[in-house]
Amino acid sequence: MSGTLINANMVDAIALPRVVWLRPNLIGLAFPLMKLLPARFIIRKALESGELTPGGLIAETTSGTFGLALAMVARLGGHRLTLVSDPAIDAPLKRRLEDLGATVHIVEKAGASGGYQTARLQVLERVLEENPGSFCPRQYDNPNNPGSYAPCAELLAHATGGIDCLIGTVGSGGSVCGTSSYLRLLFPELQVIGVDAHRSVIFGQSDAGSGRLLRGLGNSLMPPNVDHTAFDLVHWVGAAEAFRATRELHQRHAIFCGPTSGAAFLVADWWARNNPDALGAVIFPDEGYRYQDTIYDDAWLEEKNARLDVLPDGPVEWDRPHDGDDPWAFYRWGRRSFDEVMGAEAGRLEPVA
Template identity: 45%
Template structure:
């Protein structure tokens, strides 16, 4: 089983060159995009190099360390405060992006959810995998915007027509038809349906819960000295299952999309002032304890 995982999405460089060539991204124009962190950081780094100010629209779930890193790199961070009733935080962020674009003539949004340059940018990593591994029987890949899963699988399938692609999604994600719920994990899953998802490429999909992903991350670190975040743990869990359940000699490639640095602050609890302030969806601390008021007690 082999693993690969670029830290900064290839779409950042490829999309800019294409959009500049097509006249869509003007010199010095502002870039505005929705992101949970990693893609926004890549856009910010590219903006610094090529002279484009960057505004990253995110939500309260962004880790404090990623927030600080984006600001340190010069990005403006715009935070939505209320989830969309149907599309959750992602749809709320997309709507805010539209508002900002309307107020800022000349600004440009890469639209990672529907931009075909997203998947096209992953042709190079796919060719690298093919050159290094030769035959690949199974590709295990997480799914978020759908960019890297579509781009890598389509190129690999040219060389390996029998390729089996296993998608890894998060519980609470609606990408593959499950109901959208509040999601703790970042980096995979979605509360909307990204147009870049290549459904025809997948043989099956697995949904992984946060505790299972974290448990696998810790096992990887302790046994193989490999560290990563939510999506790495989820992908590794499913890839391990695939290795156990398929015949000996099956060659499995698993894409590890991120590192652990942005998740270190999740080892501390969030704070709420009273139990009913908001729903606890991760480790949360409250120093005020009282018996819930029942209707019958009133």
């Protein structure tokens, strides 16, 4: 891990997480904004290779924190930025992106398949065609996304001296796949648990009736950066359970995070209670300020029929991935490829371009 940064800008100053002990056998990596790691690394590599020229246009599709990270990196690096999003983007985030100089295109109509993701990709390709020489980070298939998490793995190894399990949410395939690939160079027996949302295709559910209330994890198209062979277990967490766990993370540990962190905490706390002699680490991707009027507002939770007073004791174990009704379930993935687990169903999923 690099030493103290001299004359660091804001991106460099907050890119790495804080290490927080939650239990004697569970450590949390609490990021102010986790997506800064891949955004900074991808742009740096693109400049070094000549794919991006100084001052050149960056264009990407995103409805979440990767867009904010790109906006910060682009502003400080003197780049123009165009982001393609959809109505799920929250108004305060859109205002912040535009205040940082980004142009934000909102796709109003979902595609016939793949939800808004397909429609957003079509608009993105048009933006790239209309701006020759522009650069697209393509977080879903750029190997520099998972490759950017070496400092995170190094920080964990330095803080713990040895780790038995890594738990984190899966969306683009960057954080958990990247961090675990580096950690397993040091700890080959490391167990990895992925946390997904229902109606996400990543681990074998369909996106039928998509429009997931729980955002920031999961996907309607298959991200090539997801290495399915990295995962020992997969958990699917419902929105109400993730939101309740987000609030408990704040109430019990004063850690103010978003719902992806809550989903990860729900699974990690369960794992730690059931493995008292092992040491686990859980990734908390971002802070909770975007969610003060939603997840941290009881009236909003009631309106969305997503308020829980008590969390379930644990998940239901499934014998196969499917579109089940259990709000919290897990499956023993066993470090197998998607094709090995899903068989003939695997060929029906369209990858993110």
